[in-house]
Amino acid sequence: MSKRWLIATMVAFSLIVAACGGDTGATTTTGGTDTTEAPTTTAEGDTTTTGEGGESTGYEHLDQALAGDFDGSTVEIWAQWLPESSEAANFTHTLEPFTEATGITVNFQPTPDYETALQVAVDGGNAPDLAQIAQPGKMHQYADAGSLVALSDWLNTDKLAAEMVPAFYELGTYNDTLYGVYYKADVKSIVWYPVQGFADAGYEVPTTWDELVALSDQIIADGNGNPWCISIESQEADGWVATDWMEDILLRTAPPEIYNQWITHEIPFNHPEVLEAADYMSQIWFTDDYAYGGNTYINATWIGETQDPMFAEDGPQCWMQKQAAWIGGFWGANRDALADDPNLPSDQWPIKPETDVDFFYFPQIEEEFGTPVLGAADMFVMYNDRPEVRALLEWLATPEAAEGWIERGGFLSTLTTVPEDWYVYPNNQLSTMVADATTLGFDASDLMPAEVGVGSFWSGMVDWVAANGEGTEEVFQEIEDSWPTG
Amino acid sequence: MTEAVQRLNPAPSGPRILRALLLVGVVVAALWVGLRVLRDPNVFSALGPTLSKLGQALVAIVLGVGGIWGLFYAGNVIIESLPGRAAGILRPYLFVIPAVAVVGLYLIYPTVGTVVESFTDVPEGDGPLTNYGQAFTNRDVLIALRNNAIWLLIAPAASVVIGLVFAALADRVRHEATAKSFVFMPLAVSFVGASVIWRFMYAWKPPGQPQIGVLNALWVGAGGVLVNLGLLEEVEPVAWLQHIPWNTLALIAIMVWLQVGFAMVILSAAIKGVPTELTEAARIDGASELQAFFRITVPSIRGSILTVYTTISIAVLKVFDIIFVTTGGNLDTSVVAVRMYQEMFRFRNFGQATTMAVILLIAVLPIMIVNIRNLRRQGVGA
Numbered sequence: 001m002s003k004r005w006l007i008a009t010m011v012a013f014s015l016i017v018a019a020c021g022g023d024t025g026a027t028t029t030t031g032g033t034d035t036t037e038a039p040t041t042t043a044e045g046d047t048t049t050t051g052e053g054g055e056s057t058g059y060e061h062l063d064q065a066l067a068g069d070f071d072g073s074t075v076e077i078w079a080q081w082l083p084e085s086s087e088a089a090n091f092t093h094t095l096e097p098f099t100e101a102t103g104i105t106v107n108f109q110p111t112p113d114y115e116t117a118l119q120v121a122v123d124g125g126n127a128p129d130l131a132q133i134a135q136p137g138k139m140h141q142y143a144d145a146g147s148l149v150a151l152s153d154w155l156n157t158d159k160l161a162a163e164m165v166p167a168f169y170e171l172g173t174y175n176d177t178l179y180g181v182y183y184k185a186d187v188k189s190i191v192w193y194p195v196q197g198f199a200d201a202g203y204e205v206p207t208t209w210d211e212l213v214a215l216s217d218q219i220i221a222d223g224n225g226n227p228w229c230i231s232i233e234s235q236e237a238d239g240w241v242a243t244d245w246m247e248d249i250l251l252r253t254a255p256p257e258i259y260n261q262w263i264t265h266e267i268p269f270n271h272p273e274v275l276e277a278a279d280y281m282s283q284i285w286f287t288d289d290y291a292y293g294g295n296t297y298i299n300a301t302w303i304g305e306t307q308d309p310m311f312a313e314d315g316p317q318c319w320m321q322k323q324a325a326w327i328g329g330f331w332g333a334n335r336d337a338l339a340d341d342p343n344l345p346s347d348q349w350p351i352k353p354e355t356d357v358d359f360f361y362f363p364q365i366e367e368e369f370g371t372p373v374l375g376a377a378d379m380f381v382m383y384n385d386r387p388e389v390r391a392l393l394e395w396l397a398t399p400e401a402a403e404g405w406i407e408r409g410g411f412l413s414t415l416t417t418v419p420e421d422w423y424v425y426p427n428n429q430l431s432t433m434v435a436d437a438t439t440l441g442f443d444a445s446d447l448m449p450a451e452v453g454v455g456s457f458w459s460g461m462v463d464w465v466a467a468n469g470e471g472t473e474e475v476f477q478e479i480e481d482s483w484p485t486g
Numbered sequence: 487m488t489e490a491v492q493r494l495n496p497a498p499s500g501p502r503i504l505r506a507l508l509l510v511g512v513v514v515a516a517l518w519v520g521l522r523v524l525r526d527p528n529v530f531s532a533l534g535p536t537l538s539k540l541g542q543a544l545v546a547i548v549l550g551v552g553g554i555w556g557l558f559y560a561g562n563v564i565i566e567s568l569p570g571r572a573a574g575i576l577r578p579y580l581f582v583i584p585a586v587a588v589v590g591l592y593l594i595y596p597t598v599g600t601v602v603e604s605f606t607d608v609p610e611g612d613g614p615l616t617n618y619g620q621a622f623t624n625r626d627v628l629i630a631l632r633n634n635a636i637w638l639l640i641a642p643a644a645s646v647v648i649g650l651v652f653a654a655l656a657d658r659v660r661h662e663a664t665a666k667s668f669v670f671m672p673l674a675v676s677f678v679g680a681s682v683i684w685r686f687m688y689a690w691k692p693p694g695q696p697q698i699g700v701l702n703a704l705w706v707g708a709g710g711v712l713v714n715l716g717l718l719e720e721v722e723p724v725a726w727l728q729h730i731p732w733n734t735l736a737l738i739a740i741m742v743w744l745q746v747g748f749a750m751v752i753l754s755a756a757i758k759g760v761p762t763e764l765t766e767a768a769r770i771d772g773a774s775e776l777q778a779f780f781r782i783t784v785p786s787i788r789g790s791i792l793t794v795y796t797t798i799s800i801a802v803l804k805v806f807d808i809i810f811v812t813t814g815g816n817l818d819t820s821v822v823a824v825r826m827y828q829e830m831f832r833f834r835n836f837g838q839a840t841t842m843a844v845i846l847l848i849a850v851l852p853i854m855i856v857n858i859r860n861l862r863r864q865g866v867g868a
Contacts, residue, residue, distance in 0.1 A: 116831045141834055236814035293692035296725045299817070300690040450833040459626070462816040466730060478625060484835075 057398065058159045065391035071103035073388040077380070078121075079132035080114040086329055089342035090411070094404030098395050104388050122147050127383035130393060133180065134378050135446040136171050137453060142381065143174050149382040152178040154390060160397055167440045168414040172379050180379035181397050182414040184405075186324040187430045188244050188374045188443070190359040192307065197316040209252075209365040213283065216290055219319055226292040228284060229310055229318035231301035232465065239458030241303060242465065243445040244374065245285075245322065250277040251372035251441045252365035259439075263447045265483055270476035278472050280365065286469030292318035295468045304330040311351065322362055324376075325426055326410060328353050346409030346424060353409075354425040361433065370438030376446055377414055449484050456482035506563045513556040520549040557584075597847070600840045607837035617841040627842075630820045633734055634803065634849070637741070637821065642798040644742045646791060649749025653757055654779060656750070666754065670747035677744065681811035684740045688726040688812075697723055730818045737819060740808050745801065749794045756790035757783060789864045796857035803850050822846050 056063050064070065081087035088110040095106050109128065111117045115138075121127050127147065133139050142148050151157070157178055161169050164182065172180035193205070201224060206212040216227035232241040250259055254273040261267045262274060285291055291298060292309050304327075309317035311332040321327070329338050333350035346353055353359075364371055380396055382389060395401050399418045405411040406418070412427045412434075420428060434440065445453040460479040464472065524546060533541055561580045565573045605614040621627045656665050672680065689699030697703040702723040709721025726736045760783050768778045784791070806823035809815055815824040826842035829835045 119831060119834070236810060238814050238816045296690065296728060297692050299728045300725050451835065454832050455828065456626070459816050463818075466728060466817055482624070482626070 057394070059156055059391075059394035059397070061154075061387055061390040062394040062398075065102040065104060065388065065395075068103060070388040070391060072105075073386075074105040074107055075130065075386075075389050075392045076107040076109065076128040077130040077132075077392070078109045078111055078114070078118060078128040080134065080378075081110050082112055083110040084342060085110070086338045086342040086344070086408075086410070087326075090405040090408050093343070093408070094402065096404065097400060098392065102388075102391065104392065106392065122383065129384045129386070129389040130380050130382055130396075132183070132378050133381055134376065135450075135453070136174075136180075136379075136442075137447060137450055139172075139180050139379065139381055140174050141450075143177075143179050147383055148179050149385045150177045150179065151181065151382065151393070155181075155394065155397075163415050163417045164397070165414055165416055165434065165440070167442065168377055168379075171377075171442060180381045181393055182377045182379045183396055183401070185375055185377040185412040185414045185434070186326065187412060187434060188322075188324045188376065189248050189362040189372070189433075190324070190426075190430070191320050191322045191362050192310075192327065192357050192359045193320050194310050194316045195354075195356060195358050197310075197319065200315075203319075205360040206363055207360075208363050209280075212363050216284070216287075216320075220289050224315070225309070225317035225319070226289055227319050228291045229307050229321040230285060230291045231298050231303060231306040232461065233299060233301055234303045237454075237458065238299075239461040240445065240454075241323070242281075242461035243457050244443065245281050246274075246277055246461075247441060247444045248322070248362055248372075248374045249280045249365065250274060250444075251374055251439060252369055253277050253280065255369065256372075256439045256441070259441055259444065263444050265448075269452070269480035269483060270473065275472065275476060278476065282469045282472065285465070295465050298465050299462060304335065308332055310357070325353075325359075325412070325430060328357075328426075329410065331357060343408070345407070359426060359429075371436070372439035372441055373434055373437035374441045374443065375434065376443035451484045452479060452482060502567045503564075506560070506567045509563055510560040513553070513560045516556070517549065517553045520545060520553065524549070600843050601847075603836060604840035604844045607840065617837040621838060621841050621845070626820060627822075627825055629818055630815075630822050630825045631845075633819065633821050636734055637738060637802050637805065638799060640735075641738050641741045641745070641802045642795050644738070645745040645749045645798050646753075646795050648742065649746050649794070650753050650784075650791070652746065652750045653754035654783075656754060657757060666750065669750050672744050673747040675744070677805075677807035678811055680740055680744055681808045684736075684743075685727070685812050688736060690723055690725045690728070693722045699723075699726075701726060727813055728817060733813065733817055733819050737808055737812060740812075741802060741805060745798050749798065752790055752794050753787065756787035760786045789860060792860045793857065793864070796853050796860065799853050800850055800857070803846060803853070822849075 057066070079088075079091060081091060088108075091110075092108055095108060098104070099106055118128075118131055122142065122145075133142075139148070152173075155178065160178075160181070165185075168182035168185065169178075172178055172182055197203075198205070201219075201222065203215060203218070204211075206215050219225070219227040230241075232239055234240065247259075250262070250273070253276055258267065258271070258273050262269070262271065267273075283290075285298070286295065293301070303323075306323070307318075307321045307327065307330070310319065310321070328334065328346060328349070328351075331349075331351040337348075337350050338344055351357060361371065380393060382393055397415070399413065399415055399422075402411055402413040402415070402418060403422060406413065406422050406427065407424065409424045409427070412430050416435075418431070420431070423431060445457050447453065448457065456479045460475050464475045467475075524542060532538075558581070562577070565576050565580055568576065604617055608614065608616040652666075652669050656662050656669075659665050675683070686698070687700045688702075689697075690702060691697050691699070693706075697706050706721055706723050709718060712718040713721055727733050764782050764786070765778050768782050773781065804823060805821060806827065809819055809821055809824050810827065813819045815821075815828065822842050822845055826839050826846070829842060830839035
């Protein structure tokens, strides 16, 4: 008799655990209670895409949605931002006006282990309606497999091309068809530094490579620790930070044609220009005492914690970190603050951008190559074609789709039509930087074939660091050898 | 007498068969409806999020357990409605075929499919062995194979030896159960959990910073004492996971930590199964403890040692989580299973991924054969 009770208890227990376990999965913003009224205004700024009364947004399906045609339907959208992270919270927040205006329920699934989960879902016939993709190469693969809906068939591509930064619009196309709408951009050519520390020590922001090296030497000579905070450990994505450095430097030491040929393998991976860029990189990474903790620190420290020594109690122990703007949420005390409240806007962080930590443009190296900017971006692609899905994708191509996130900080839009005054620091400066760039380079490792771009390039960099910069030619030769044939 | 037999196996008749078929129809319809209900995520949404999940779980359990029971019951009724001899012949098949079908669908079919794909998923015009050629000339794959060999050489042996030592020692200890539970506890930890734990154990911070990793804290602490005594010049923390080639050994240590409990428990039971007369006789003859142990006890439990060794070897060949979570396969620590995952999900190169799987399969087969033969010889009882 007692055995039966035990079994019954275990069954009940597992039921309860199963019921409680899955609540952190989907975050849904549900609408649909207000069904019959006219569409509500969503934007506060003055833009051309407000759907109010009868004014057209320029996008056919979005107009229909704002008129309430798709009220009550559901769209499922997946993205890489981790559940309960500030990015997921910000995206949810930014989606709310859409649901209010159209009554379409948006089922946003932040998904850990994203690449695997997405691939399995698509291959299994269970693809989400829309999904975020960071690498154009991935988009090409899905397009080749026929999984993606061709956007140029129904989207107002003229309007989109006019309103988006051309480089991003182009990257969303493949075989002359538009497959992806770029949404969120990341600028990587910036170096963060402690404002107060620089002021106290009398350091000035460097504007050329030579000044950068001189500053590094100065910091060491003053006995102020090490000039550079660098680390690349990020578990299975180990090494991508190093690839960003290589790309940024290559853009500054070689013409854009070389950069593009490097990506498409018209020149070998270990072309002399590339090796020259590697030498510049070695100058910062592997010169004695330049990098805090040396090459062991670089390989052993998680990328979110790289900059921690900058916030040490007795003054910065490392002084500069080159990283995109997302790093703000990971500075020392900010990690804890955002863990407690992912919705915290950047002007309430313990360590604030601009006042506590500011950035400067990663300096020009060779004058003839101007002031290039290295960036990357996320796009949304469509797997299932339905009118309400089309409406959401069109909306994501408007400035309103970014507004909620922009005002919280940490978002840079790919559209040229976003009003400047929406942006908070640092993204207002960054959008200007992008606009003023002489060349806009897209992250090369995202464009190369996966075996290299997210494979041997990453692990090659890790090995190079482990060898403390020795054997540069061998490392790059190995990456070249691993380039897939055919 | 005949009445009892008749009740057991009533003669088949029209209405019986009809009733049987109706029952089958009802069960199938119930399952159909139930599965439709489960597929719809919003069916219980009126109950709110938690209750709706409970509702779905309840339906799933009733459907799963009840459905299987119902299908078997219905099948049995159909069989009983057949003439006696046919029923006797068919009944075993009713109960065995579903299990065999499931194994066939989920094990045999994918295995065959994987092997076939490793030969057929090649670029246009290339021969069937292209993937294998590529794999064996790829430096990263060769490193992974080498690492698997190292793992296979060290991990099972270390687990068995340490497990044997613990088993032998625990045998004589007063609080045997407590001692054994401590060694056994890691077995309850998932591979991923253990990897995360050990990542922190191995953590490295620059010299001069407080060491958050247990091993480095001990290392630097002990070294600090020696430095103060003037015996050492300086002590630096060790980057256990980054230092090639010792990082592989650091990862093997995690595996051994996980498997020692398993080895210890099996070997402990085996040691207790050795008749005490043998060891006592040996002691009377003047053998020392160690001699008695190595000359009498160990040979007697040879079958168990082999079983444990082969089981751990199979687990070692499959190891993935430990490497993936700690180093991601970088710094020369990769193994074939990690390569397979990367080929499949990062590079989407299914030809290479299936090749890795086949290599693992071939590596495991001889060990499996030895294991099964050994179990058979032991009579699956020891």
